[in-house]
Amino acid sequence: MNTSTSTFVRTEMLPQQAPPITEAGAVKWLRENLFSSVLNTILTILGVAAVAYLVMHIAPWLSRSVWNANTLSECRQIITERYGEGATGACWAVIRERWPQYLFGFYPSHLYWRPVLAFVLLCVAVAPVLFDKLPRKMLWFSLVYPAVGFWLLWGGSVWVPVMALAGFAIGYAAARIVKPLAGTIIATIAAVLAPVLWWLFLAGPAADAMQSILPVALQAVRSREFGGFVLAFTIGFTGIAFSLPLGIMLALGRQSDMFIVNKLSVGFIEFIRGVPLITLLFTASLLLNYFLPPGTDFDIILRVIIMVVLFAAAYIAEVVRGGLAALPRGQYEAADALGLDYWKAQRLIIMPQALKISIPGIVSTFIGLFKDTTLVVFVGLLDPLKGITDAVRASTDWKGIYWEPYIFVGTIFFVFCFAMSRYSMYLEGKLKTDHR
Amino acid sequence: MKQSVFLGTLAATTLFAGVALAQGTSTLETVKARGELNCGVNTGLVGFAAPDASGNWQGFDVALCKAVAGAIFGDASKVVYIPTTSSDRFEQLTSGKIDFLIRNTTWTFSRDTDLKMDFVGVNYYDGQGFMVRKDLGVSSAKELNGATICIQTGTTTELNLADYFKANNMTYTAVPIETNAEGEQQYLAGACDAYTTDASGLAATRAAFADPENHIILPEIISKEPLGPAVRHGDSAWGDVIRWTMNALIAAEEFGITSANIDELATSSQNPEVQRLLGTSGELGKMIGLEADWAKNAIKASGNYGEIFAATIGESTPIGLARGLNAQWTQGGLLYTPPFR
Numbered sequence: 145m146n147t148s149t150s151t152f153v154r155t156e157m158l159p160q161q162a163p164p165i166t167e168a169g170a171v172k173w174l175r176e177n178l179f180s181s182v183l184n185t186i187l188t189i190l191g192v193a194a195v196a197y198l199v200m201h202i203a204p205w206l207s208r209s210v211w212n213a214n215t216l217s218e219c220r221q222i223i224t225e226r227y228g229e230g231a232t233g234a235c236w237a238v239i240r241e242r243w244p245q246y247l248f249g250f251y252p253s254h255l256y257w258r259p260v261l262a263f264v265l266l267c268v269a270v271a272p273v274l275f276d277k278l279p280r281k282m283l284w285f286s287l288v289y290p291a292v293g294f295w296l297l298w299g300g301s302v303w304v305p306v307m308a309l310a311g312f313a314i315g316y317a318a319a320r321i322v323k324p325l326a327g328t329i330i331a332t333i334a335a336v337l338a339p340v341l342w343w344l345f346l347a348g349p350a351a352d353a354m355q356s357i358l359p360v361a362l363q364a365v366r367s368r369e370f371g372g373f374v375l376a377f378t379i380g381f382t383g384i385a386f387s388l389p390l391g392i393m394l395a396l397g398r399q400s401d402m403f404i405v406n407k408l409s410v411g412f413i414e415f416i417r418g419v420p421l422i423t424l425l426f427t428a429s430l431l432l433n434y435f436l437p438p439g440t441d442f443d444i445i446l447r448v449i450i451m452v453v454l455f456a457a458a459y460i461a462e463v464v465r466g467g468l469a470a471l472p473r474g475q476y477e478a479a480d481a482l483g484l485d486y487w488k489a490q491r492l493i494i495m496p497q498a499l500k501i502s503i504p505g506i507v508s509t510f511i512g513l514f515k516d517t518t519l520v521v522f523v524g525l526l527d528p529l530k531g532i533t534d535a536v537r538a539s540t541d542w543k544g545i546y547w548e549p550y551i552f553v554g555t556i557f558f559v560f561c562f563a564m565s566r567y568s569m570y571l572e573g574k575l576k577t578d579h580r
Numbered sequence: 581m582k583q584s585v586f587l588g589t590l591a592a593t594t595l596f597a598g599v600a601l602a603q604g605t606s607t608l609e610t611v612k613a614r615g616e617l618n619c620g621v622n623t624g625l626v627g628f629a630a631p632d633a634s635g636n637w638q639g640f641d642v643a644l645c646k647a648v649a650g651a652i653f654g655d656a657s658k659v660v661y662i663p664t665t666s667s668d669r670f671e672q673l674t675s676g677k678i679d680f681l682i683r684n685t686t687w688t689f690s691r692d693t694d695l696k697m698d699f700v701g702v703n704y705y706d707g708q709g710f711m712v713r714k715d716l717g718v719s720s721a722k723e724l725n726g727a728t729i730c731i732q733t734g735t736t737t738e739l740n741l742a743d744y745f746k747a748n749n750m751t752y753t754a755v756p757i758e759t760n761a762e763g764e765q766q767y768l769a770g771a772c773d774a775y776t777t778d779a780s781g782l783a784a785t786r787a788a789f790a791d792p793e794n795h796i797i798l799p800e801i802i803s804k805e806p807l808g809p810a811v812r813h814g815d816s817a818w819g820d821v822i823r824w825t826m827n828a829l830i831a832a833e834e835f836g837i838t839s840a841n842i843d844e845l846a847t848s849s850q851n852p853e854v855q856r857l858l859g860t861s862g863e864l865g866k867m868i869g870l871e872a873d874w875a876k877n878a879i880k881a882s883g884n885y886g887e888i889f890a891a892t893i894g895e896s897t898p899i900g901l902a903r904g905l906n907a908q909w910t911q912g913g914l915l916y917t918p919p920f921r
Contacts, residue, residue: 216788220790232790241633242633244633245633245635249635250631250635253634253635368660368662426668429668430668430671430672430675433671433675433676433677434675521623521665522665522667522668523665523668524623524662524664524665524672526623526663531623531663534623534759534761535630535631535663536624537626537761538623538624538625538626538629538630538631539624539626539630539631539633540626540630540784540787540788540897540898540899543626543784543785543787543788543898544785544788544789544790546764546765
């Protein structure tokens with residue numbers, strides 16, 4: 145029966161309609177992210193109000209910046225002339241005038257090229273450690289860099305750092321010579337003992353002797369002439385470079401079955417972590433003076449660096465121990481099954497995994513260490529944040545300036561800490577092997 | 581290998597440790613042998629000690645360092661300025677890191693006796709005062725009952741304040757602050773009605789405000805703060821050098837010896853005491869263990885006491901301090917040096 149041709153089924157497509165306004169574009173995003181509920185709406189409004197309040201108060205101050213003036217009163221005068229009576233503005237002229245002091249402290253001005261060169265070489269030395277695409281041969285320079293950096297910063301005879309480096313060669317040679325004669329354990333002891341004896345008793349006279357034969361020397365710069373960011377970077381980067389290996393050794397020591405090694409590591413870590421860094425710094429700067437023979441001039445920056453390294457190493461040790469604890473037991477057993485000895489197992493199987501897990505914690509410790517370098521102000525060293533700033537404020541020209549130096553120094557610290565943080569994220573991404 | 585890296589750093593440190601000086605010699609001998617004077621100064625206090633843009637230290641206290649170096653070496657530049665904080669200054673002195681301390685340190689009984697220091701004189705008579713905003717309508721510290729007061733913690737000023745309010749049967753609320761710069765900020769932000777510290781510091785602080793005319797320093801001085809150089813207990817010969825160098829600067833002002841006319845007076849003065857002071861006659865230098873022209877070189881370093889005062893903290897500087905108690909005794913002040921005889 146062929147009746148009506150009318151049908152309930154459409155034969156042609158309707159034209160597409162735009163989605164409802166609440167389900168697309170900016171409105172959707174706003175609704176979903178900012179106004180999804182009453183509470184969220186209130187929070188959004190409060191948040192925007194807070195940001196607006198801050199910007200309204202800071203932006204005019206920042207926009208009225210003065211870069212060219214020689215005193216604070218000159219700054220104020222310029223701001224008054226430009227923006228009328230009662231206007232306030234930022235006086236960055238203090239940074240401009242005291243720029244060398246913030247960077248170099250009291251480092252002799254004709255030698256500024258030395259810390260600059262040391263910094264450039266530091267970048268070269270660090271690059272192959274950070275990025276594995278660079279030629280591996282560059283690592284040799286990284287190993288030598290501490291001596292080069294030391295010589296550039298402190299100056300003096302070139303033979304001092306050379307003889308210090310020679311200690312490592314001596315240790316290596318001692319191990320190679322003794323091993324076939326007396327076995328691994330004796331060779332390890334020789335590798336440690338020979339350089340220590342060399343450094344303690346022979347390196348100094350040897351350096352003097354070489355200096356008299358072939359004098360190569362830079363003008364010596366004393367530690368108390370260091371200041372500002374040169375000081376912060378010197379302490380910070382040395383601390384970072386030395387605290388990681390020491391921290392790993394301590395973590396392994398704490399995991400060790402050997403009674404004395406274990407207890408010494410535990411005692412050291414718990415003691416250092418239980419004491420504020422300032423206490424250690426005061427100990428380094430004041431208490432040691434009473435123990436050392438009178439007149440001994442044990443370099444203050446070196447003392448501070450040692451304390452900072454010990455402090456950071458104790459934290460690193462615990463971070464790395466966390467990484468070690470996270471490894472399944474099977475990894476250790478697999479290493480044993482392959483017949484690897486302890487050090488090979490650590491180097492090839494355990495540490496690569498444990499360190500990968502520990503990266504965020506390690507980098508946090510490094511960032512903390514870098515920022516803690518400002519604490520050296522309490523032992524009379526001129527750190528950039530407070531030491532140099534107080535010194536700048538103490539001149540009649542700049543007395544009364546408050547926020548600008550803090551903002552400037554804070555910005556520089558932020559740049560470096562943020563870079564460290566981003567690098568650690570890059571590294572985590574690169575080393576990621578699981579499929580979570 | 582990693583372990584040896586650590587041991588290496590420890591051992592390498594000994595490489596750079598300096599030569600131990602023989603023990604038991606007097607400070608003067610040690611300083612002469614070293615060829616430099618280690619002078620403990622403030623890390624930065626306006627007018628008293630501050631480095632300029634090129635790192636040269638200047639100020640009222642620094643001038644005494646230069647004078648002492650001039651007296652010992654005949655060369656005022658042979659000074660190493662060691663910045664000391666208020667918490668480590670005494671340890672720096674007792675442990676021998678500095679030869680003497682000139683860091684606006686108040687001479688008190690306990691510091692002189694208990695802390696085993698010897699104050700050798702007073703180079704600046706200070707006292708604690710108050711600064712308030714003009715619109716507070718206060719003209720005397722006695723009217724500060726119930727006020728909030730910004731005060732640096734851990735200083736003698738904190739104790740003085742408590743004493744003063746107790747003695748006058750008044751109350752106050754303390755706003756503790758850490759540094760002078762922070763105190764200024766708190767005061768300017770209205771966190772406290774009054775700011776109290778040494779009068780010299782108040783003057784410097786007020787001078788640095790954008791609107792100094794809206795702030796007044798109250799007339800009351802509530803404490804005695806004799807600031808002076810200190811040396812270690814038990815080395816009187818060294819204390820003498822500092823004391824008499826300072827006295828030489830004061831005497832020079834009294835006798836009208838300035839850095840401009842000193843060479844002329846050294847040869848032409850008929851005053852026997854000036855002659856003795858400048859080493860033209862007598863053997864004062866030998867008695868104190870220095871060259872005959874020690875005082876002359878000390879005065880030449882930055883001028884006599886009055887010249888130093890005028891150049892660093894005096895009325896022509898932004899700090900603008902009047903001489904007040906620090907005038908010569910002939911002018912109604914307290915500066916009175918024993919005779920050079």
